[in-house]
Amino acid sequence: GQQLNQSPQSMFTQEGEDVSMNCTSSSIFNTWLWYKQDPGEGPVLLIALYKAGELTSNGRLTAQFGITRKDSFLNISASIPSDVGIYFCAGGTSYGKLTFGQGTILTVHP
């Protein structure tokens, strides 16, 4: 089946620094989504991408849908302590089921 490779698995950063994470796939997706999950909660949608090459921002977050349709990255600028959590990428071939990456655990040191 389809698999997403998300990296890094975990990262530590200082408050104010920019961070970046990415997902790659051996399969083509026509939708890429990025979610954040806080402890004890379900994932919350951060950014949705629908077109190859699309670059979308949501506040301090920027994500891009790779031209090959097989990858996406998420950047967080000027990280703050509340950015701590687990970030998941997800790829979709329709608005049916999504395939999720394994997550990136982000820790921000004040």
Next chain:
Amino acid sequence: GAGVSQSPSNKVTEKGKDVELRCDPISGHTALYWYRQRLGQGLEFLIYFQGNSAPDKSGLPSDRFSAERTGESVSTLTIQRTQQEDSAVYLCASSRDRGGYTFGSGTRLTVV
């Protein structure tokens, strides 16, 4: 409602017992999904309902797992003869279009 509601939020059950998990999707969302998340892991697709179409059950791990949905409303996920490896958070999500899912907070199932 305003969000996806799942109940119970926590469930502890004895091995071999059946459990039923409930999901109330956002009103008007035609699609409903169940995912399983083991501790420290990503989300594992279980089943997908879209309107009145036949559900996509390709992610159900065994015949002990089943799910139902009536129309575009509530869904229940049933696990029969629970095993310890069934312990996980079961997440429900709904969507109206390809704008991405809205997840509930999940049901944390512990099988002892």
